[in-house]
Amino acid sequence: MRKHLFLLFAVMTVACNKGMDDYRHAAPKSTVTVSTYEFLQQQGALYDTLLLLIDRVKLKDTLKLQQVTFFVPQDISIQTAINNLNFSRKRLGRNGNWTLDSVPLIVWDSLLRRYLLRGIVDADSLRYADGAELVSLYGHGMNGKTSATNASGAVNGGTQRLLFSDKNNSRFSKDWSVAATQNADVKTKNGMLHVLESTHVFGFTSFVSKAFPESLLPLQGPFLGYPIPIPGIVEAADYDEGGDGIAYHDNDVGNNGGQYRNENVDIENCGEGDNASGSPGGRYNVGWTNGSEWLRYTVDIAAAGDYKCELRLAGGGGGKIHLLIDDVDVSGEILTPSTGGWQTWTGVSVTVKLPAGQHFLKVSIRNSGFNFHRMIFTRL
Structure with a gap:
């Protein structure tokens, strides 16, 4: 019974x-x-x-x-x-x-x-x-x-x-x-x-x-529900789930742009078209950047080797970015140019050596002064 x-x-x-x-x-x-x-x-x-x-x-x-x-x-x-x-x-x-x-x-x-x-x-x-x-x-x-x-x-x-x-x-x-x-x-x-x-x-x-x-603890993992494939496009606004200190760090409270996600990362509507990744995040950019902030993305890299990474940026110049895989710097210092406006976009390209498989990609902001739309990875 x-x-x-x-x-x-x-x-x-x-x-x-x-x-x-x-x-x-x-x-x-x-x-x-x-x-x-x-x-x-x-x-x-x-x-x-x-x-x-x-x-x-x-x-x-x-x-x-x-x-x-x-x-x-x-x-x-x-x-x-x-x-x-x-x-x-x-x-x-x-x-x-x-x-x-x-x-x-x-x-x-x-x-x-x-x-x-x-x-x-x-x-x-x-x-x-x-x-x-x-x-x-x-x-x-x-x-x-x-x-x-x-x-x-x-x-x-x-x-x-x-x-x-x-x-x-x-x-x-x-x-x-x-x-x-x-x-x-x-x-x-x-x-x-x-x-x-x-x-x-x-x-x-x-x-x-x-x-x-x-x-x-906040739910952790890829924001889209699956690792972002590389080669491919990593939208800035599609950083991981997990909250401040796990998936990102932002120096001020609240989303200054008021778009897409209800967290402390500052996200606004983006004037650059061509949402090639298919993610809604492609319609937005991260702005109001400050030194010591960072964003983390769970990515799935198809094969080990050299990749071209084009970062789509806008702003007044003077920014500094580093790309890290599992907290290991793979890019060195990337300087952001002046584009003539916060919605005037240009590409800055670097070559990075990436390992195969699933990893954490971190965008570390060492100096502010730019808006950030996406990263486009192409196998060399």
């Missing part, structure tokens, strides 16, 4: 042949004679994973001996969290085969304690319009409130359920992560137990970010 399809409570007063909705709205007996930990053990295989984690983070005695209220996540909630973690890892190019053992114990410990409250917190104590402010074992802010269900066509005519919310360190309810109970108010020997619905994901919204902090 699948764990998430049916939750069997020995304390329920309903017949065993009823469906999930009957169990959802059934009223359990008010008291059982065993501890919270022992009660979970008695539910067969429904909480194997949860109990394993409780044992590992040394919460067993808390659930056996101390007076606590436990909003219980089901095993399927934990499995869903692991699946989300592996999806996030694969999205960022990491292996997607993490298990319970792969996640540090401190993550399991800190998140399991968000489901535990000191003392007895029953449904009657949560009957407020805005709920009640609650504090977890590690002092994390939570909220609990009652919510009526519908029954037999009557709005709010059914039994009460509880909404248990992680406040995510915000006083605004729109920022909270909410979990609903499937069964509530089971009084154990040492505390109170409420079972969360199987659709709840363990950790609310914090599990993946705590287990895999890299998931919080």
